[in-house]
Amino acid sequence: MNPRVSRSSALASKATGFPIARIAAKLAVGYTLDELENDITGATPAAFEPAIDYVVVKIPRFAFEKFPGSEPALTTAMKSVGEAMAIGRSFPEALQKALRSLETGLSGLDPISVPGLGEGDDANAFRAALAGVTPDRIRVVAEALRRGAPIEQVRAITQYDPWFLDQIAGIIAAEADVAANGVPATAERLRALKAMGFSDRRLAMLAGGGEAQMRAHRLSLGVMPVFKRIDTCAAEFAAKTPYLYSTYEAPFGDAPECEARVSDAKKVIILGGGPNRIGQGIEFDYCCCHAAFALADLGVESIMVNCNPETVSTDFDTSDRLYFEPLTAEDVLEIVRVERSKGTLLGVIVQYGGQTPLKLAATLDAEGVPLLGTSFDAIDLA
Structure with missing residues (x-):
């Protein structure tokens, strides 16, 4: 057994909800798969192969613009500085969500200028x-x-x-x-x-x-997303851990089912940092994780929103509820809408994720979403 955990195994773990590193460590000390419990369902052994009823797309983020003179060509050498992951019910949905998760200004398959185009050939x-x-x-x-x-x-x-x-x-x-x-x-x-x-x-x-x-x-028109759970078993068994993604499921007969199962507790949303990049790395994820731990100590539910599969904040057991979603105004406001439907949403923490959530502060403030900590006016002034 290979004891190393790479970005590929981290992706597989986040995509399926199967805790590869934890299981590998247990196997290394003598456990067998049938002796280990699946933490997500709490009812099946780790020997059950994960089954998925969704599509996952991961796109690397590059920063060639930060290195003048570097050639933006992909080779066998790893040149990405981070990555974003998105989940949807179809490939087009997951692809377009992943593109806007990169936080490079894309809203989807935006037009691109091609050198030499319009010059006669x-x-x-x-x-x-x-x-x-x-x-x-x-x-x-x-x-x-x-x-x-x-x-x-x-x-x-x-x-x-x-x-x-x-x-x-x-x-x-x-x-x-x-x-x-x-x-x-x-x-x-x-x-x-x-x-x-x-x-x-x-x-x-x-x-x-x-x-x-x-x-x-x-x-x-009443067109709003519903949230589905990543449960490793394609809904065959009940899932204990709230690991969620959004999708626009068509209502075939009945209304599409939302699996968010929002609680009636006091809660706080923490916006993560998105994909790693030059100038924004895991130090922000450390802050987000400890914010979740501190909220747990206070008896307040922590709700994490992030799209980076490399981080601890996107582990299913770091927060009370995890939304694996792009950090855009549209996606965050839909999460706020769902979480406000029940219980008390005390507010949103935008300070710990770096520039990504700070850029959403104006929209959240305009929509009447409470910002915990530094006010929007102070953020805008800074």
Whole structure:
């Protein structure tokens, strides 16, 4: 047995809820899998292979812009400085959530400029861009499909599996429909777009409106996400640990089931730091974890929101409830809405996650969400 734990095993652990490091340590001292309990269900042994009914996408974050002169080319050497993980019911949903979780300004498969485009030989410009193995290659693929490149041609250059290209093409087709016809006026059609991972911001950009206007339209139609649990068993057994992700599940017959099971206790939301980057690392995660521990000592529920699989804050047993979600205004406000539905939400802590949650302070304050600690005015002044 290999005793080392890498970022790959950390991803597998966070994606399935199976505590690989803990189980590996127990096996090393002589336990067998059938002797160890699954901490998430509390009713099954660790010998049960995790079963998942969702899709997980991890995207690395790069910082080539911090190193002038460096070549933004991907090789066998690891060059990423962090990573973001997203969970959804489908690949398009998880992919678009992961892209906005990177906190690089993306709202989805945003358009990208291709060198040489518009200079008389667009076909060769795209061929050269698609052949280059760069951090933004998936966006170049999307841009090529957006401009009418055949899927087979893109596959031949990139060697991407046709299934993934077909999924990306589906996103591009939906974008084109919104750009041509505007945002759907019916809840059913809007929910279908949201189920593909489109954020309010991205839909607003495509339709030519504002994000706040788009959010108001969505809420007026009653289109809101539900939260599902990561339980290692695809809901075959009850899960004790609240490890959650959002999805826009279509109501087939009945209303889609929300598995958040919000408590009636006093609670505080802690916003994590998102993906590691130059200037923002695990020191902020340390602060978030100790905030959760301090709240537990005070008898207050801690609710963690983060999207970084490398951190301790995204362990399912660090806080009372974990939402593995992008740290954007839209996603955080939906968590606030659900948690406010029952019990007493004392407020949100934004100070411990670095710049990521601080940038959300204005929106949260405008929505009447209490900010614990430093006020928004003081944050804005600083």
